[in-house]
Amino acid sequence: MEHDHHPARNIPEGSETSRDPVCGMTVAVTPEGRHAEFGGKTFHFCSEKCQTKFKADP
Template structure:
C-alpha cells in the first residue's frame, strides 16, 4: 500500500474515499494474481480460479481432484475473531488449538484468540 491510500478518483466524502481504497485493494490483488500467473489483471472474479470465501474458519481449501500441472488457487481461512478472509499460505499470524490451525489477519486478533480460544472456536461451530 501507499500513502495516501486509495486510487485518485476525486472522492471527497467518506464513502467515496472508502470506495477509492477498496478499488486500490482490488487493483493490487489483481496485479499479484497476474504476477503469479493465476489470471490476467482486470479479469472477472473467478477467472483466475479464486477459491470461494466463506469456507469453514481455519480450514484450507482441498486440492483433491485437481490437475497437477495447473496453478492452484490460494487457500483461504476465516479469522475466527473478526471474520476477515486470510490467505493460508501467506498468513503471518497463526495459532493452534486442540490440534487445529487457526489463521489471523493481525497480531491483535491472534492475541484475543489465545486469551480465550474456546469462546471463538465454540462460536465458529455454531
C-alpha cells in the same frame, strides 16, 4: 465487524484461505502468516490483534 486494526489485504487468486475466528475476515494461508494451534486445529489470523485476542480466550 469493523476492520480498523489492519489494512485491507488482497488475496492472490488460487490461494488457500481461512476465516479469522475472531473477526471473520478471510485471510490467505501462508507459512509466514499469523496462526495458532488449539484443540488439534490450526487457526489463521488477519492481524496480531486478532491473534492475541484468540490466544487469551480460545
